[in-house]
Amino acid sequence: MQTPTPTDGTVVRFRDDARAEFQADRVVLTSPAGVVAMRQVGSGLGAALRRLADGPVDPAVLLSGLTGREAAQLRGFLDRAPHLLAWGVVAGGHEMLRLERTSPGTQYAPVTVAPAVRVRLSRFAFCRTREGALVLESPLARHRVLLVHPVARRLVAELGTPRTPTELAGDDLDVAAVGTLLGHLVGAGLVDAADSAGGFESEVDLTLRQWSFHDLLFHSRTRPGRYDDPIGGIYPHRGEIPPLPAVKEPPAGRTVELYRPELDEVLARDPAFTVALEGRRSIRSYGEEPLTLRQLGEFLYRVGRVRVLRGAEGDPTGNEIVGRPYPTGGSAYEIELYLTVRRCAGLDAGIWFYDSAAHRLVLVNDEPADQAAMLDIAAGATGGEADGDVLITLTSRFQRLSWKYAGIAYGMTLRHCGVVYQTMYLVATAMGLAPCGLGIGDADLTARVLRLDWLRETSVGDFLLGSRPAGELGTWRTEDGWQLLNGADWALRAGEELGLG
Ligand SMILES: Cc1cc2nc3c(=O)[nH]c(=O)nc-3n(C[C@H](O)[C@H](O)[C@H](O)COP(=O)(O)O)c2cc1C
The missing domain is CATH 3.40.109.10 (NADH Oxidase)
Structure with a gap:
């Protein structure tokens, strides 16, 4: 079903890989992360969930017309089921970005990027194709950003070097809308805004400086918790x-x-x-x-x-x-x-x-x-x-x-x-x-x-x-700066027994 384009702001919908099945007063939601079943779903809440399945909707519109109990149920659901939802950022009348949470934890808070503030892609951010969409990801971000609109793709492509919203604005997006979009990317941790000295966090922070791009990405993906792809002994290629x-x-x-x-x-x-x-x-x-x-x-x-x-x-x-x-x-x-x-x-x-x-x-x-x-x-x-x-x-x-x-x-x-x-x-x-x-x-x-x-x-x-x-191979000498701690004599005695000295 074609849904009307929402006005500028934030919209929410089910993720493409989530399926909703409506049965009497029960709704079963299935995604690669698992199954969530909602019981005692009244007609108003049922309609709101159908609306989420149909396409992007303003959360305020979604909540309007619900009873107090249903609105609380829906809010609880939105909080508890981030793996089922995609949050869209609408600017200039179009959905530009769609953010999918890749790990539990708090939803990011968008910031406002003023027209003259210089921003640049984080040193850890990267673009790739995933399930047919161009996505922007970073091991530092708890969201994956789908660059759903060509204007968003243009904007991100410009961020290899520092740019300001004023420089990035064009016929397709005014400076305020650019600032809004960038604010979401900064808030989500994919883009760095320059600090007062003109530096970017992923390059000036002393801890981040000591992480290479590939090491941090590898670390973020080799243990569960920070990414939502299935992980572990799941036999992905069996059969x-x-x-x-x-x-x-x-x-x-x-x-x-x-x-x-x-x-x-x-x-x-x-x-x-x-x-x-x-x-x-x-x-x-x-x-x-x-x-x-x-x-x-x-x-x-x-x-x-x-x-x-x-x-x-x-x-x-x-x-x-x-x-x-x-x-x-x-x-x-x-x-x-x-x-x-x-x-x-x-x-x-x-x-x-x-x-x-x-x-x-x-x-x-x-x-x-x-x-x-x-x-x-x-x-x-x-x-x-x-x-x-x-x-x-x-x-x-x-x-x-x-x-x-x-x-x-x-x-x-x-x-x-x-x-x-x-x-x-x-x-x-x-x-x-x-x-x-x-x-x-x-x-x-x-x-x-x-x-x-x-x-x-x-x-x-x-x-x-x-x-x-x-002959003997030498040992730890105090003049070389070694201190002997915690039973070093074990090693010394064992070394002697092996003829190492
Ligand atoms: C994963 C690993 C990589 C290592 N790489 C090197 C190396 O590239 N060159 C080298 O001379 N020694 C290498 N070593 C040996 C370490 O320098 C050595 O284990 C360490 O200095 C402690 O001394 P010990 O093995 O005599 O107790 C490596 C050891 C391990 C376990």
């Missing part, structure tokens, strides 16, 4: 896309079988758990003799072999899962290990894939220049300090997680990366090797040299491993 196998099909190439340690032998040789935990250090120098293939086999066996597998038939979602020594969300085990070998007794230099089910290596690249490129970046990550025997690159088969988890898949793979790092640290420490996690690696280079599709499987972590150098 449409088959899940990836739990065990990656190994690439074709020369294989090398790896040593499989005996449990009793490892138990007899290992230091106590607390000695490994407390004595663990990042070691960036290496022994004269390199790591051996046997040690590499034991290390990979203890860190990352597949030790159990449950086929798709054993899972109600049809997803096969495996188990390895370290934990992962949903037993996804999407992390794969690739080894760039510089020196390892018994193994050729090259870039190898670790086949975690067969416990063997598969050669993926024997080009010396590619090995050197990978090892150079790793050494650079340690400030040029470390030339490890082996660089272990952790890749993620992303779709293994995103098939099941909406919104949290990438965050989860980074968590898994940390889990693998610590497992590697502890096993390497127990084995008397030199471990060091790295924070930097080139994902694009890695995809190329590992022969991977960047969108399907890319590096998310890097770890240097090597033989441990002889």
